[in-house]
Amino acid sequence: MDSLRIYNTLTRQKETFVPIKQAEVSLYVCGMTVYDFCHIGHARVMVVFDVVSRYLKYLGYNVKYVRNITDIDDKIIARATESNEDFKQLTQRFIDEMHQDEAALNVLSPDLEPLATDSIDNIISMIEKLIANNNAYVGTNNDVYYSVESFENYGQLSGRKLEDMNAGERVDVDSNKRNPFDFVLWKSAKPEEPSWPSPWGDGRPGWHIECSAMSTCCLGNHFDIHGGGMDLQFPHHENEIAQSEAATGERYVNTWMHNGFVRIDDEKMSKSLGNFFTVRDVLKKYRGEEIRFFVLSSHYRSPLNYSDEQLNESRSALERLYTALRNVEPVKNNVKSDYIKRFEDAMNDDFNSAKAVSVLFECANELNKLKSSNPEQASLMAGDLLDMAEPLGLLRQDPEEYLQSSTGSDGAISNDEIDVRISQRLQAKVDKDWALADQIRDALKEQGVILEDKGSETSWRRS
RNA sequence: GGCUGAGUGGCAGAGUGGUUAUGCAGCGGCCUGCAAAGCCGUGUACAGCGGUUCGAUUCCGCUCUCAGCCUCCA
Numbered sequence: 001m002d003s004l005r006i007y008n009t010l011t012r013q014k015e016t017f018v019p020i021k022q023a024e025v026s027l028y029v030c031g032m033t034v035y036d037f038c039h040i041g042h043a044r045v046m047v048v049f050d051v052v053s054r055y056l057k058y059l060g061y062n063v064k065y066v067r068n069i070t071d072i073d074d075k076i077i078a079r080a081t082e083s084n085e086d087f088k089q090l091t092q093r094f095i096d097e098m099h100q101d102e103a104a105l106n107v108l109s110p111d112l113e114p115l116a117t118d119s120i121d122n123i124i125s126m127i128e129k130l131i132a133n134n135n136a137y138v139g140t141n142n143d144v145y146y147s148v149e150s151f152e153n154y155g156q157l158s159g160r161k162l163e164d165m166n167a168g169e170r171v172d173v174d175s176n177k178r179n180p181f182d183f184v185l186w187k188s189a190k191p192e193e194p195s196w197p198s199p200w201g202d203g204r205p206g207w208h209i210e211c212s213a214m215s216t217c218c219l220g221n222h223f224d225i226h227g228g229g230m231d232l233q234f235p236h237h238e239n240e241i242a243q244s245e246a247a248t249g250e251r252y253v254n255t256w257m258h259n260g261f262v263r264i265d266d267e268k269m270s271k272s273l274g275n276f277f278t279v280r281d282v283l284k285k286y287r288g289e290e291i292r293f294f295v296l297s298s299h300y301r302s303p304l305n306y307s308d309e310q311l312n313e314s315r316s317a318l319e320r321l322y323t324a325l326r327n328v329e330p331v332k333n334n335v336k337s338d339y340i341k342r343f344e345d346a347m348n349d350d351f352n353s354a355k356a357v358s359v360l361f362e363c364a365n366e367l368n369k370l371k372s373s374n375p376e377q378a379s380l381m382a383g384d385l386l387d388m389a390e391p392l393g394l395l396r397q398d399p400e401e402y403l404q405s406s407t408g409s410d411g412a413i414s415n416d417e418i419d420v421r422i423s424q425r426l427q428a429k430v431d432k433d434w435a436l437a438d439q440i441r442d443a444l445k446e447q448g449v450i451l452e453d454k455g456s457e458t459s460w461r462r463s
Numbered sequence: 464g465g466c467u468g469a470g471u472g473g474c475a476g477a478g479u480g481g482u483u484a485u486g487c488a489g490c491g492g493c494c495u496g497c498a499a500a501g502c503c504g505u506g507u508a509c510a511g512c513g514g515u516u517c518g519a520u521u522c523c524g525c526u527c528u529c530a531g532c533c534u535c536c537a
Contacts, residue, residue, distance in 0.1 A: 044537070159466060164464085164533085230531065231536055233467090261531075271535085297475075298475085303468090305475085313488095326500090354476060354485085362484090362485075434496060438497070438498080450499060450500090453500095454500090
């Protein structure tokens with residue numbers, strides 16, 4: 001397989017990826033609503049699309065990656081009221097926190113991170129177009145609604161028909177709407193709520209319109225890839241298509257990508273279920289790269305079960321890869337090796353990172369063998385390994401530093417203390433006091449430090 | 464009720480119409496003072512029932528089970 005194929009939710013099949021403009025890719029991903037810390041589900045979106053963007057660049061595309069920030073909505077207003085804080089202050093705080101989590105996961109910043117509140121003008125003009133085109137109407141309560149019946153292809157993405165959906169089964173039907181599935185474009189403000197002036201009175205944008213406005217503004221009316229979590233398929237992305245295509249008269253997006261959920265005990269991790277772990281929490285016990293590896297160890301569309309066992313396995317797996325890279329000077333390999341080809345085959349098959357990662361392990365095995373027998377070849381092999389890891393955002397750290405870095409646990413023994421213990425043990429070894437040497441080694445092991453003797457030298461790592 | 468998707472060895476997780484995934488764990492060996500790391504060897508997995516086929520875990524049908532969406536959620 002020599003060209004990239006991507007599963008398109010719109011057609012429910014893998015398609016050969018052909019960008020609209022040669023050598024350029026426009027990518028939009030629905031980002032966070034910033035009223036709380038990111039959880040592992042958010043981490044998955046960030047990592048998955050970071051890899052999509054990195055791999056497209058690896059293939060030589062000039063990528064424009066936009067990921068929006070939703071910084072105005074009901075939950076933000078509610079949370080700001082709760083904490084008696086200006087909503088802007090609240091959202092800025094969590095934007096900063098989000099950036100910290102991203103950095104910990106080695107997620108590169110998108111090229112653009114537009115804010116909904118910076119896009120009010122675009123949102124208003126898009127709503128005006130929709131009203132002019134008879135795709136939207138002003139309700140008796142002065143809210144502006146999109147009329148789903150006015151858009152012929154409504155339901156194309158989620159594969160559902162208006163008549164098949166059970167309106168009002170779980171949520172009261174809003175009597176201001178002409179059709180229960182009509183959705184809000186502009187919501188008029190209650191007293192004390194943040195608001196912006198508009199032709200329909202003071203208010204704020206509805207949830208879906210911001211993404212239509214920001215994506216088309218940043219990437220044009222018609223762009224290549226739009227991504228997000230599975231749960232955004234309906235109604236969010238369905239509504240984005242309806243709004244954008246009705247407003248611009250053009251095809252909106254070619255390829256829709258949706259990542260699967262993170263689960264806890266076979267149940268979706270979500271805010272509403274309350275069964276979520278924040279990235280911040282998990283970083284107390286695991287390295288960011290371990291979380292990243294965990295995310296990439298399964299295909300992005302599959303469910304991903306979160307558990308300590310899984311994270312522990314990711315830890316062991318990364319240890320193996322970094323250990324292979326120890327004591328070898330990587331050299332860029334100008335020949336495309338078999339490993340690289342197989343890696344690309346895997347990634348070209350709808351970003352199959354799980355399969356791609358397995359190639360890294362085979363490469364590491366080869367590297368381990370070569371290290372003693374053929375140092376020059378080993379260097380090239382290490383170069384290959386790092387080249388493959390790059391688009392995955394893995395193995396970017398110095399092996400020794402990584403292996404000795406903190407695993408997040410509090411109260412860990414310091415590097416200096418470890419050095420002291422090791423020199424004590426080396427003396428014991430010289431004295432052939434094996435009992436003492438073993439005792440020191442066992443004690444360090446209890447503190448998460450593994451010693452490895454090589455001749456008269458001892459190296460260590462945290463595990 | 465409608466619409467998706469999934470069920471793989473002890474665990475996790477790819478993949479394939481007939482041949483080794485990969486990682487972790489286990490077992491045996493080499494190495495080591497002993498370890499660790501590494502290397503070598505080692506596992507008759509593909510929910511069930513039918514069908515197509517010379518041959519199916521892989522294709523088709525049915526059944527069962529699970530998850531997701533139809534409401535805010537990545």
